Amino acid sequence: MTITTGIQDLGLENITHRYNGVLALNHVSLEIEKGSFTAILGPNGAGKSTLALILGGMLRPTNGTVKVKAADRSRSHSGNGFINLGVVLVPEGRRLFTTMNVKENLLLGAYGSGQSKVEMMKSYEDTLEFLPELKRHLNKQAGLLSGGEQQMVAVARALMARPTTIILDEPSLGLAPKMIERIYEVISSLNQRAMTVIVIEQMTTYALQHAQSMIVLEGGMIRYHGSVTDAAAKEALQAGYFGTE
Amino acid sequence: MHDLLSVIFSGLVSGSLYALLGLSIVIIFRATDVVNFAIGDIATIGVYVAISVISLGVPVVAALPITFLVAGIIGVGVERFMIRPLGPGNMFSALIITMGFGLVLQALIGTIWGYNPRPFPPIIDGNITVFGVAITYQKLLATGLAVVAMLLITALFNWTRIGLAMRASAEDHFAARMIGIKSTRVASLAWFLGCGLAGVTAFIMAAESSVSVALMAMVLFRAFAGVFLGGLTNMIGAAAGGMMIGILDNVAGSYVSASFRDTMVFAVIVVILFLRPSGILGARGGARV
Numbered sequence: 382m383t384i385t386t387g388i389q390d391l392g393l394e395n396i397t398h399r400y401n402g403v404l405a406l407n408h409v410s411l412e413i414e415k416g417s418f419t420a421i422l423g424p425n426g427a428g429k430s431t432l433a434l435i436l437g438g439m440l441r442p443t444n445g446t447v448k449v450k451a452a453d454r455s456r457s458h459s460g461n462g463f464i465n466l467g468v469v470l471v472p473e474g475r476r477l478f479t480t481m482n483v484k485e486n487l488l489l490g491a492y493g494s495g496q497s498k499v500e501m502m503k504s505y506e507d508t509l510e511f512l513p514e515l516k517r518h519l520n521k522q523a524g525l526l527s528g529g530e531q532q533m534v535a536v537a538r539a540l541m542a543r544p545t546t547i548i549l550d551e552p553s554l555g556l557a558p559k560m561i562e563r564i565y566e567v568i569s570s571l572n573q574r575a576m577t578v579i580v581i582e583q584m585t586t587y588a589l590q591h592a593q594s595m596i597v598l599e600g601g602m603i604r605y606h607g608s609v610t611d612a613a614a615k616e617a618l619q620a621g622y623f624g625t626e
Numbered sequence: 627m628h629d630l631l632s633v634i635f636s637g638l639v640s641g642s643l644y645a646l647l648g649l650s651i652v653i654i655f656r657a658t659d660v661v662n663f664a665i666g667d668i669a670t671i672g673v674y675v676a677i678s679v680i681s682l683g684v685p686v687v688a689a690l691p692i693t694f695l696v697a698g699i700i701g702v703g704v705e706r707f708m709i710r711p712l713g714p715g716n717m718f719s720a721l722i723i724t725m726g727f728g729l730v731l732q733a734l735i736g737t738i739w740g741y742n743p744r745p746f747p748p749i750i751d752g753n754i755t756v757f758g759v760a761i762t763y764q765k766l767l768a769t770g771l772a773v774v775a776m777l778l779i780t781a782l783f784n785w786t787r788i789g790l791a792m793r794a795s796a797e798d799h800f801a802a803r804m805i806g807i808k809s810t811r812v813a814s815l816a817w818f819l820g821c822g823l824a825g826v827t828a829f830i831m832a833a834e835s836s837v838s839v840a841l842m843a844m845v846l847f848r849a850f851a852g853v854f855l856g857g858l859t860n861m862i863g864a865a866a867g868g869m870m871i872g873i874l875d876n877v878a879g880s881y882v883s884a885s886f887r888d889t890m891v892f893a894v895i896v897v898i899l900f901l902r903p904s905g906i907l908g909a910r911g912g913a914r915v
Contacts, residue, residue, distance in 0.1 A: 437804070439800075439803070439804055460803050460808075460809060461803055461804075461806045461807070461808065462803070462804055462806075464804070464805065464806040465806060470804060472800075472801075472804065476798055476800065476801035476804065477801070478793070478794050478797050478798060478801065479797070480797055481790075481793065481794070481797070485790060488790065489790060489791070489794050489805055489807075490805055492787075492791060492805055492806050492807055493805050493806010493807065494806065538805065542805070542806070
């Protein structure tokens with residue numbers, strides 16, 4: 382089941398992906414609506430991170446079509462993902478430049494979006510205004526920050542590209558509950574500012590408090606795609622995680 | 627009677643060349659994971675081109691940027707047409723290719739310019755006495771050039787956009803691609819800078835002696851030693867390693883025996899690498915989870 386109302390932001394058609402022959406995604410089709418907040422949930426090994434990489438343009442699927450803002454981007458081969466199309470990925474494990482300071486990490490975030498130096502400094506100021514807790518860490522080495530602080534820097538680095546769509550892979554992994562709440566507060570506020578948000582999580586609690594629609598992935602296939610509040614949602618979630626048929 | 631201070635000083639003078647060449651090797655390695663064994667021969671070609679243009683009447687000073695450009699452009703070509711087509715993760719093939727290409731270049735030099743050593747005009751005459759050692763202005767100028775080149779590289783990597791991008795790419799190729807850094811552009815620039823700087827080293831070497839196919843053999847040998855000593859991934863380490871090799875070399879040559887120079891230098895390296903396998907400042911293996 383797919384949502385067909387509104388304008389399509391990202392779309393996957395019949396995506397299959399194999400790693401050296403091992404099936405990770407099996408005929409996955411989905412549409413992400415512009416301005417929506419989608420949670421992609423599923424147990425370990427369901428294919429969530431593969432899906433995140435494909436949505437962000439960092440991995441070319443073995444088969445199928447990837448659409449960004451209704452244009453076919455399956456053959457795009459820049460190696461730089463969809464960042465120049467306004468789609469940013471905050472990957473699993475954050476992937477900060479740990480030997481560099483926070484300021485350098487943030488500035489690097491603007492590189493792929495073709496901003497001038499003036500625009501880059503404007504993005505920098507806006508990002509710090511949006512995430513004021515980063516101000517006191519600017520000169521610290523990113524690798525020395527706590528997990529929660531690093532996650533904030535990762536989000537901030539992504540925002541530096543002035544994206545229309547943000548994909549976050551396991552943003553809550555390994556963080557304290559208070560920090561997870563703050564991260565979701567930030568993500569929700571981005572969504573309220575008309576940004577399309579996709580959150581990939583193994584832990585469902587926080588994601589479901591904020592998302593409007595959800596996709597349950599299991600064994601590389603979509604089990605459910607619809608509203609979070611739908612009666613079938615809870616059932617799909619249980620089936621997805623515990624395999625009750 | 628040798629004065630230790632003067633021995634150390636002249637060690638630093640030759641060490642600055644090993645440091646500069648070591649830096650060139652590290653710049654290329656960090657950006658593309660390739661240990662470029664052809665770097666000495668690429669640099670030597672640059673110097674032979676310089677000899678040819680000098681013989682046409684171009685002043686020696688103007689021949690330096692020409693050497694830099696020629697070596698740099700050859701480097702870009704090697705990366706683009708020999709290394710990049712291999713794809714990522716082919717470190718061993720890349721290593722063999724650079725070794726082979728180095729041999730091809732040597733044959734090419736022999737064919738075009740001949741195998742006999744060629745004289746190279748000195749840049750400056752005269753000498754000065756420092757710590758009781760007579761040092762030629764030429765050597766002092768060489769050291770100054772090497773130091774200036776190293777300072778410029780430091781500035782580039784710390785204060786420019788492209789330098790920041792190169793550091794990011796060196797630290798995490800995937801994350802750099804993800805934020806939109808063009809890895810191909812970083813690779814080209816690294817090979818240009820690395821080979822160009824090696825060209826500068828070769829030029830300085832040539833100005834001190836004469837030019838032959840084996841111009842860079844001794845320096846390259848010691849630069850590699852310095853790089854492995856300081857750490858293949860660390861620029862400061864590579865430069866410091868080169869300086870240390872210069873000092874060690876001189877101390878061993880003066881206090882032990884000139885014929886045991888290499889033995890002493892490499893014995894120390896073996897001991898250090900035994901204690902710290904990735905070099906003194908190199909990144910340690912194993913990922914932090």
